[in-house]
Amino acid sequence: MRDLKDVRRDINAIDHEILKLFLKRMKCAEEVSDYKMEHGGQVLVPSRETELMNTMLQDIPDELKLEYSSLLRTTTRVSRKHQYARMLEAEPQRLQLDLHPRNNDPKTVYYGGLPASYADIAAKDLFPHAQRIPQNSWEDVFHAVLDGKADIGVVPVENSTAGTVNEVYDLLEQYGLYITHSHIKRIRHCIAACKGASFDTIKEVHSHPQALRQCQQYIKQHNLTPVEESNTAVAAHAIAQSGDLTRAAICSEAAARLYGLEILEDHVNDADFNQTRFIAVSRFLSTQEADTRVSLVLTLPHIVGSLYGALAVFADYGVNMTEIHSRPLRDMPWNYCFYIDFDGNLLRQDTRALIYQTMQECSYVRILGSYSVTQDSEVKA
C-alpha cells in the first residue's frame, strides 16, 4: 500500500494532463461556436450529445459508467457555456430583454390588507411618498397593477418561519408581472383587545393563519382558541368593531393603535427572529446598476436529472442561488415550474450569459424581475 502523499502526487499529475486536454477541447468548442454563428444551428444538440455518450460508455467497466457519465455531462455543459459566452460577446443582440426605466417613486401603490397591516408598513417603507390603497386580496392587487390602476403592488413572498407564500408566486406567473423591489420587514406581533379586556376575559384569538402559526406556543400556553381571519389588520378591525371582551387579535402595534385596541402583550411570536420579505410588482421589467438579485421561473421536463441539469448551469456560473422552490403546473399534473432567485444583475455580462444559456436549454423561462433587497432598521427587541 502506497503512502497517501504518493497517490496524491499521481492524482495531481493526472489532473494536469486532463487540464491540457480540457483546454484543447475548449478550443474545439470555439471552432464549433464560430461555425454555428456562420451557418446557424443550436449550441445544444441532444442527439449529438447522446451519440457521444453512447460511444464513450462502450469502453468503460460497469462500475464506473455512472461516474464517467457525470464527467462527460459536465464537460459538454461547460463547453456549451463557453460557446454561449463567445456568441453573446460577438452578437449581444442574441439576448433581447424588454427593459424599462425603474420607477422608484410611484404615485399609487396597492397592497393586500387593511391600513396598518404589515404589507401597508412595508409599502410605506419602500415608497414613502406614494398614495397607498388597500385591497381585499393579493389577486386584486395584481389585477390593479395589470390594469394600470396601480403603478406598483406590494405583496409578501416569504416568511422566515412560515416559508414561501405559494399563492403570490402563482399570481406572479398568472398575471405576468415583474418584481422591482424586495424589502425584508421585521414582524413583531402583539396581542391586543378592546378596552377592559384582560387575559381573564379573552378566550379567542383572531389573526391571519400564518400569524397564528407563528404564535402557536404562546396561544397554547394561554389556552386560547385560534380563529382564522384573512389578515392581521382585518382581525384587529373586526374585534374593535365587536367590542367583545372575549376576543383578542394578533397584529402589529400600528394596527392595534389605529383601531383603538389595547395591547395586552407585545412581542408574542414564538421565534425571536420573525421576518417577512415583501416584493413590489410592476407591469414592466426594469433594471438599474444597483440591483443585486434576479428572479426567474422555468419549466422542466419530468426526466431523470432535469432539475439537476438546470441547477448545474447556475453552479457553472458560480452564482449564489438564494431561493428555489417548485409549484405544480395547473394544466400538467405532476409537472412543476421552478422559481429561482440568484445574485446577479441584468446589465452584467455573466448574468446575461447565464440567462441566455437557460433560455436556450429550458423549454420555458421567464425573468420575474431584477431588484435589490432592502431591510428595515426597526429592531426594538
Added chain:
Amino acid sequence: MRDLKDVRRDINAIDHEILKLFLKRMKCAEEVSDYKMEHGGQVLVPSRETELMNTMLQDIPDELKLEYSSLLRTTTRVSRKHQYARMLEAEPQRLQLDLHPRNNDPKTVYYGGLPASYADIAAKDLFPHAQRIPQNSWEDVFHAVLDGKADIGVVPVENSTAGTVNEVYDLLEQYGLYITHSHIKRIRHCIAACKGASFDTIKEVHSHPQALRQCQQYIKQHNLTPVEESNTAVAAHAIAQSGDLTRAAICSEAAARLYGLEILEDHVNDADFNQTRFIAVSRFLSTQEADTRVSLVLTLPHIVGSLYGALAVFADYGVNMTEIHSRPLRDMPWNYCFYIDFDGNLLRQDTRALIYQTMQECSYVRILGSYSVTQDSEVKA
C-alpha cells in the same frame, strides 16, 4: 473554418484521451479508499480539495476558470462516490439503518378530519381492516402515533393543483416519524347543501381553503362567497347541523351522503385532474423488497453551490428525484432544510451508497421513510 465533422472528430479523440486518464484517476481513488479503510480518515477532506483547486486554477486563463472548476468538482465528487461504494462493499456495517418489519395491517389508524373526509377514504383504501379514528388536527395524528395510541397515521402531503402541504412536512421532522406507505387519491369535489336548497338559495360555500382554491373558478361563476373551514367533511357536517339553505359545502360525495346533504352538482373542481397524495406514518423506519421510493431530509449550509452539490450527488447515482422542496429552519433564520423524494430501495446497494455518501457529506440527514406509491382505481369521470 473547419467543417463541424472534423472538429467533432478531434473532440471525440480528446474525450478518449480524457477517459484513459479518468480511469487511471479512479484507480488512484481506489488506493486512497484502501488507505483510509486501513488508517482511518474521511473520504471528503475539504482542505485537500480546496488546495487542489487552487493549484490547478493557476494555469488557466480567466475566461475558462469557472468552466474548469465545474469539471474538477465533478471529478473529485465522482471519485468520492467510487470510494464510498468500495468502502461500503468491503464494510457494509458502515451504514447502520435501524430497520423494522413493515406493518401492513395496523389495528388502529388515526387521520385528520371527520369520517368521510378524503383522508378517511385514503386510510380505508390503504388499511381496509383497521379501526379508523378521526382527529381534529394533523398534529394530533402525529402525537397519537408517537405516543403509541395509533399504529399508523394518515395525512396528506401533496395535491396536484395546490402543491405541497408544508405543515405536514414540518410535523414529520418535528415528531421524528417515518413514512411507510404513500397513496394517491383522486379528488372529486361536489357541492352539497341541505334538502330544499338550490342555486337560487345558496350564497356561501364552506370548505377547506385548499378545496376552495381548487374550485375557485366555479365559485366565481356562481357568485358564491367562500368561507374557510378546517376540513371538507367538517364543512359538510356543520351545514347539515345548521339546516341553513343559504350555505353549501364543497366536499366528497361520501361526506355529503354521510351527513345527509343533497348533491347540487358533482365534479366541481376547476382542474379535471385533481389528486392528493397521502402518506401513512409510523414510529419505525421499515423497508420491504417491493418499496420503490425513499424520502429524506437534509440541511445545507447557505453557501454558493451547496444545494447544487447535494443534488449533483443524486444525479451521479442516476436516480430520479420525484420531489424536492425547502422549508425554513425555525431556529436558524433564512437557513433551509430540503425534503427529497427519489426512486430507490433501502435494500439495494446503490441506494445505500447514495445515502451513505449524503450522510458523510451533509451536516444533517434523516431518512424519512421507504415505501411504495399506490393509486386508487376509482376513476368515474
